[in-house]
Amino acid sequence: MGVQLRDILEAKEVDLETLKGRIIAIDAFNWLYQFLSSIRQIDGTPLMDIKGRITSHLSGIFYRTANLLEAGIKPVYVFDGEKPKFKKYTIEKRKEIREEAKEKWEEALERGDVEEAKKMAQRSGELNEEMIEESKELIKAMGIPTIQAKSEGEAQCAIMCKNGDVNFSASQDFDSLLFGSPKMIRNLNITGKRKVGGREVKISPEIIDLEENLNRLGIKREQLIIIGILVGTDYNPGGIKGIGPKKALELVKRYRSLEDVMRHIDWEFEIDYKEIYEFFLNPDYNEYKDKLAFKQIDVEKIKKILCDEHDFSEERVNQVLERLKAPSQPSLTSWFR
Numbered sequence: 487m488g489v490q491l492r493d494i495l496e497a498k499e500v501d502l503e504t505l506k507g508r509i510i511a512i513d514a515f516n517w518l519y520q521f522l523s524s525i526r527q528i529d530g531t532p533l534m535d536i537k538g539r540i541t542s543h544l545s546g547i548f549y550r551t552a553n554l555l556e557a558g559i560k561p562v563y564v565f566d567g568e569k570p571k572f573k574k575y576t577i578e579k580r581k582e583i584r585e586e587a588k589e590k591w592e593e594a595l596e597r598g599d600v601e602e603a604k605k606m607a608q609r610s611g612e613l614n615e616e617m618i619e620e621s622k623e624l625i626k627a628m629g630i631p632t633i634q635a636k637s638e639g640e641a642q643c644a645i646m647c648k649n650g651d652v653n654f655s656a657s658q659d660f661d662s663l664l665f666g667s668p669k670m671i672r673n674l675n676i677t678g679k680r681k682v683g684g685r686e687v688k689i690s691p692e693i694i695d696l697e698e699n700l701n702r703l704g705i706k707r708e709q710l711i712i713i714g715i716l717v718g719t720d721y722n723p724g725g726i727k728g729i730g731p732k733k734a735l736e737l738v739k740r741y742r743s744l745e746d747v748m749r750h751i752d753w754e755f756e757i758d759y760k761e762i763y764e765f766f767l768n769p770d771y772n773e774y775k776d777k778l779a780f781k782q783i784d785v786e787k788i789k790k791i792l793c794d795e796h797d798f799s800e801e802r803v804n805q806v807l808e809r810l811k812a813p814s815q816p817s818l819t820s821w822f823r
Contacts, residue, residue: 489714491660493731495699497692502675505654505691506558510671511633511643513657514563515613518621520658521546522611529600530591530607535797543617544796547624548788550675552806555628560780562652563625564642565618567635567772570765572757576720584610620791627787633774641665641769651778654693663696664714664766666707670694709738711766712747721762722755783810 525542526532532542554561569577587609594603622632635642643655644665655667662670673691700706705713716734718725729737729751741747744763753759785807792798 489660489664489717489719491663491710491714491717491731494703494713494735495660495663495694496702497672497694499690499692502554502557502559502691505671507560508653509560509562509651510554510654510656510674511562511564511646511652512674513639513643513655513659513662514565514621514632515639516657516659517546517550517563518543518613518617519611521550522613523608526604526607528604529595530604532607532611535795539796540617541796541798542611543613543621544624544792545798547621548628548792548798548803549806551625551628551630552810553675555810561656562631562633562646562778563622564633564635564639564646565622566639567637567642570637570721572721572761572765575756576723579723581612584612624788624791626781627784627791629781629783631778631780633777634772636770636772638665638769640667642771642774643667645769645771646774651775660694661714661719661766663694663699664707664711664719665769666696668696670696703735705735705738708744708767709742711763712738712744714766715759715762716747716751719762719766721757721765722759726751726753783807 521543522532522540525545532540533545535541551561587606591603591606591610594600594606625632633642633646638661640655640657640659640661643652643657644662644667646652647655647662647667647669654669654671655662656671656674658672660670671691671693673689675691696707700710703710713731713734715722716726716729716737717731737747737750741750744760748759788807789800789803792803793800
């Protein structure tokens with residue numbers, strides 16, 4: 487879900503060519519859930535191998551990562567660590583939503599409503615430990631670093647970007663900015679058209695520069711965190727009733743500090759707002775620099791994971807691997823070490 491700040495932030499649309507040679511830290515869970523939601527059959531059934539094991543996440547990882555490599559982009563996948571205790575409510579609520587969606591999916595299938603079935607199915611996807619581990623295995627076989635976050639993946643991505651060890655953090659959520667990422671990318675590798683609110687819109691990668699936006703808004707990062715808390719984060723879902731991003735911006739510009747803003751707010755959440763504020767302001771992270779090395783792609787390992795273990799088409803997998811090995815593509819030989 488993440489904090490919703492679209493109404494007050496400005497982004498610059500780019501194409502993949504603009505990002506050539508850049509290192510991008512990717513919130514892996516964010517992407518894996520995207521794949522589980524979108525890579526499905528017409529009735530909502532996820533991709534599966536002959537043993538009935540879901541493979542949508544592997545398909546998404548393989549083909550999207552290949553596209554990035556072909557574009558000369560260096561991805562680094564960052565996986566969530568231990569969730570903060572105060573996220574317990576959100577995790578439980580999301581589980582309830584998935585279970586309810588699964589029931590509605592099955593009901594829609596029974597009555598033959600394929601469109602409704604797929605919509606409900608997209609909300610029912612859930613990652614398990616096996617999916618996470620085999621995703622890591624595939625990513626490593628593609629020569630790509632995987633980083634284990636201490637807590638939230640977005641926080642780890644933000645620290646890596648803030649330290650200058652990656653050029654961007656990538657996620658669909660704006661939390662990365664609250665965690666202090668100087669530059670974040672949304673819609674990475676999502677190009678073309680997509681249905682939003684029942685209509686087709688053009689979707690392109692976009693860069694959001696934290697400092698530029700803070701200067702334009704006339705606030706500091708600390709105040710952006712306050713805005714996020716007022717609007718609603720994963721730790722206080724829904725935020726304060728009647729307060730959206732624009733209203734929250736007015737409040738932080740008028741009262742400036744956390745305590746002054748909160749004197750004018752009815753805080754009804756169990757968690758202390760100071761705890762959320764400090765979590766964004768000073769996020770925990772794991773050391774990672776010794777894990778950032780890119781390696782040569784392991785063709786045989788990839789084929790074993792995808793074709794031998796999960797029944798992917800060897801012909802299609804080979805086509806992608808051949809493109810990656812093409813002399814015109816710098817992805818595999820010029821910057822792996």
